[in-house]
Amino acid sequence: MPDSNAPAEALRHRFLTLEILRYNPQEAGSLPRLQSYRIEEADGMTLFIALNEIRTRQDPTLQFDFVCRAGICGSCAMMVNGRPRLACRTLTLDYPDHITLTPLPFFELIGDLSVNTGKWMRGMSERLATWLHGREETVDVTRIEERMEPEVAEAIYEMDRCVECGCCVAACGTAQMREDFVGAVGFGKIARFRLDPRDTRTDDDFYEVIGDDRGVFGCMSLLACHDVCPKNLPLQTQIAFLRRKMAMVG
Amino acid sequence: MHDRILITQAGLAERTRKSRWPARLDLLQSATGLLLALFLCGHLFFDSSILIGKDAMWVVSKFYEGYFFFGKAHPWLVSLVAGLLFVVFMAHALLALRKFPVNYRQYRTIRAHVRAMRHGDTRLWLWQVYSGFLLFFFGAAHLYQMAFWPQLIGPHASSDRIWSDALWPFYLILLTVAVLHAAIGLYRLALKWGWPRFSRPVLKFLRGTLFAFFLTLGLLALAQYMWIGLLHSDHYGERYTPSWAAPETQTAQGETP
Ligand code: HEM
Ligand code: SF4
Ligand code: SF4
Ligand code: FES
Numbered sequence: 001m002p003d004s005n006a007p008a009e010a011l012r013h014r015f016l017t018l019e020i021l022r023y024n025p026q027e028a029g030s031l032p033r034l035q036s037y038r039i040e041e042a043d044g045m046t047l048f049i050a051l052n053e054i055r056t057r058q059d060p061t062l063q064f065d066f067v068c069r070a071g072i073c074g075s076c077a078m079m080v081n082g083r084p085r086l087a088c089r090t091l092t093l094d095y096p097d098h099i100t101l102t103p104l105p106f107f108e109l110i111g112d113l114s115v116n117t118g119k120w121m122r123g124m125s126e127r128l129a130t131w132l133h134g135r136e137e138t139v140d141v142t143r144i145e146e147r148m149e150p151e152v153a154e155a156i157y158e159m160d161r162c163v164e165c166g167c168c169v170a171a172c173g174t175a176q177m178r179e180d181f182v183g184a185v186g187f188g189k190i191a192r193f194r195l196d197p198r199d200t201r202t203d204d205d206f207y208e209v210i211g212d213d214r215g216v217f218g219c220m221s222l223l224a225c226h227d228v229c230p231k232n233l234p235l236q237t238q239i240a241f242l243r244r245k246m247a248m249v250g
Numbered sequence: 251m252h253d254r255i256l257i258t259q260a261g262l263a264e265r266t267r268k269s270r271w272p273a274r275l276d277l278l279q280s281a282t283g284l285l286l287a288l289f290l291c292g293h294l295f296f297d298s299s300i301l302i303g304k305d306a307m308w309v310v311s312k313f314y315e316g317y318f319f320f321g322k323a324h325p326w327l328v329s330l331v332a333g334l335l336f337v338v339f340m341a342h343a344l345l346a347l348r349k350f351p352v353n354y355r356q357y358r359t360i361r362a363h364v365r366a367m368r369h370g371d372t373r374l375w376l377w378q379v380y381s382g383f384l385l386f387f388f389g390a391a392h393l394y395q396m397a398f399w400p401q402l403i404g405p406h407a408s409s410d411r412i413w414s415d416a417l418w419p420f421y422l423i424l425l426t427v428a429v430l431h432a433a434i435g436l437y438r439l440a441l442k443w444g445w446p447r448f449s450r451p452v453l454k455f456l457r458g459t460l461f462a463f464f465l466t467l468g469l470l471a472l473a474q475y476m477w478i479g480l481l482h483s484d485h486y487g488e489r490y491t492p493s494w495a496a497p498e499t500q501t502a503q504g505e506t507p
Contacts, residue, residue: 082366105363164430176363177356211268213348217276219443220349222372223450240444243276250272 014041014097018050020062021102021212024111034100046102048076051113063112073164077104077170078113084167086230102172106179116124117166120144124182128209130189133201152195159192159238168225168235180214184225184235187216191238194245206242207249216243256288266278275345279437282342287432289335294429294464304405304478305492311403320340328400336393361402371441381431388424398469406482406490415480433461463504 016039023032032192037054055062067089076087079102081095082214092099107115124130168184175181190210193199210216219239225238257266276384296314299308313329315323351357396403402411412418437457440446448456482488 079366082368131444171367172416173360173363173375175358177351184310202436207273210269211270212272217272219442220375221438222369222375223441224367224369224372227371236450237444240442247273247277250270250277 007200013043016041016092017052017098018054019098019100020113021100022062022112023109023111024063026111029045041092041097046214047061047078047080047085047092047099049089050092051087051101060196063110064115065114072163074165077117077165077167079104079170084165084170084228086165086167086195088231099116104166106169107166107174115166117164119184119200120169121166125189126185128182128186128190130186130193132193132196133199135198135200142146143199152197156192156195157186157196162188162233163231165230167230169227171224171228173222173224178214178218180212181218182215183234184219184229184239185214186210187219187239187242188233188235192243194242203245203249207246210242211246211249216246219243257416264293266321275348279340279345280442281340282338282345285338286335286342289426289438290432291464294471298467300471300478301492304490307405307408308492310492311405321349325400325403328403329397332397332400333392334389336397339389339393343382343386350379350383351374354483355360375416378431378434378438381427381434384423384427385431386425388420391420392424403491405478406428406485406488410478410486411429412472412475413477414483417478423473425495426465427456429461429464429468433457436460 018037018039019034020037021032022035024030024097039050039053039058042049046069048066051062051064055064057084063214064087065075065076066088067075069076071086071089074086077084077088079085080087080090080101082102084104087101101113103109104115104117107117107120109115114230161241162185164185166185168188169175172181172183175183187210190206192200194203194206212218216239221235221239225239226234254263257263259322263269276351296310299310312318312323314328315325316327317323351360364376402408412421434457437453438455440448441450
């Protein structure tokens with residue numbers, strides 16, 4: 001009896017209320033407000049699917065970012081019920097039927113849920129010089145690469161998994177109070193290059209970029225960064241490690 | 251030295267080699283915090299000697315006045331310790347000021363953040379700020395009193411102060427706030443420096459245990475002082491000397507009734 005089954009099937013699905021922060025800084029007179037949308041939950045629904053559903057069926061003006069929808073590009077981070085998450089990796093099923101969505105704080109707001117994390121990440125990267133400072137100026141691609149111990153390569157890879165989503169910075173109480181704070185993502189990058197035997201920088205050099213209250217000594221070890229990182233980077237131990245090393249320089 | 255000042259005044263300090271001071275201040279903040287916390291734990295043990303009996307507390311307080319070394323009580327030794335502690339305390343408070351939310355915008359931001367995030371360790375930090383702020387006043391008053399009236403520490407003198415001078419509400423607040431602040435502080439110290447390398451659940455458990463243990467110990471001792479003070483209120487001001495102790499101890503304090 002497929003017909004009588006259909007309504008029962010539909011009943012299993014909840015109706016969700018998504019309360020979304022709306023604000024367009026480009027529009028004169030726009031004031032931040034929360035707007036509610038009601039949608040029917042579907043099997044395996046992620047916030048990415050839910051938001052697209054709202055945009056195609058209910059409100060084409062809603063702004064939010066997605067690229068890979070697989071937790072790789074890091075562009076879909078937003079505050080879900082007050083905590084930063086990757087929307088494409090968040091199942092609505094794990095939440096009550098009332099979900100609030102707000103943009104990541106700290107970063108430049110483009111509109112609604114869309115923030116310019118890329119701009120800040122680039123600035124951070126330039127400030128901390130988060131690229132390999134090798135011995136040679138030019139890379140000779142014809143030569144065989146230097147050997148690296150597998151354990152070292154693995155430890156570096158562990159930190160390289162960062163997708164620059166900005167969740168750690170949005171979760172960080174220190175960053176909310178002090179705009180010039182480096183943030184866990186920056187510490188993660190420094191820790192990564194510190195591990196790299198090809199990088200010629202010493203702890204004195206690293207001190208020059210993170211050895212102050214905007215850097216590692218400003219971190220109050222609230223560890224929200226560690227708890228929200230969607231890639232589960234070992235931020236807690238890495239920051240503590242950097243703090244010890246930088247304190248030894250001082 | 252002079253060059254440095256002029257370069258800094260020109261707003262160019264950031265363009266020179268980075269100062270080593272942030273590192274030292276960070277270490278100092280932790281070191282003073284650790285010292286104060288260890289002192290607090292030791293202090294609460296000695297303090298609660300009153301739970302064993304008046305004689306035990308008398309021995310402890312006389313011990314710190316050097317009675318058993320010099321055969322004579324020197325309350326200024328207590329003043330000295332309290333004074334040194336006051337310096338550490340002030341250094342710690344000064345360094346902690348760097349971390350306080352210092353204007354309305356910062357306070358509103360961190361408070362909203364704590365409320366919306368519902369993240370335990372972030373909330374605890376705010377509690378550390380609140381309790382630290384209260385300690386500014388309660389800790390300072392307590393240390394000041396101990397530094398300037400060290401002779402008024404003893405089974406009866408302390409009880410009289412707590413009960414008849416009605417200082418027990420003060421001690422109740424001081425105790426709760428100090429133990430809370432120290433327990434959170436020690437937990438955060440371990441996370442901050444990554445040592446001891448226990449997992450976070452273990453550290454959380456230790457934090458809770460430390461808090462509960464020292465609060466209970468302190469509360470029991472406070473209750474005991476209040477009780478002794480109540481019984482002793484008719485003899486307010488009279489000092490306690492164990493029957494087995496030499497009468498000399500009283501004269502040494504120079505305040506026999
Ligand atoms: C009984 C006296 C005190 C004890 C046992 C104590 C203990 C501690 C400890 C162990 C820490 C952790 C250190 C660190 O994070 O590096 C700490 C941090 C802190 N203390 Fe105290 N403290 C005391 C008094 C005070 C006072 C008077 C203030 C008021 C200004 C204060 C404000 C703070 C603040 C705001 C922090 C957090 C600093 C940060 O986030 O890095 N404390 N305290
Ligand atoms: S460290 Fe984690 S939370 Fe921070 S940007 Fe990288 S992936 Fe995102
Ligand atoms: S430990 Fe806390 S203060 Fe430090 S970067 Fe992470 S969230 Fe920010
Ligand atoms: S869309 Fe790329 S991480 Fe979510």
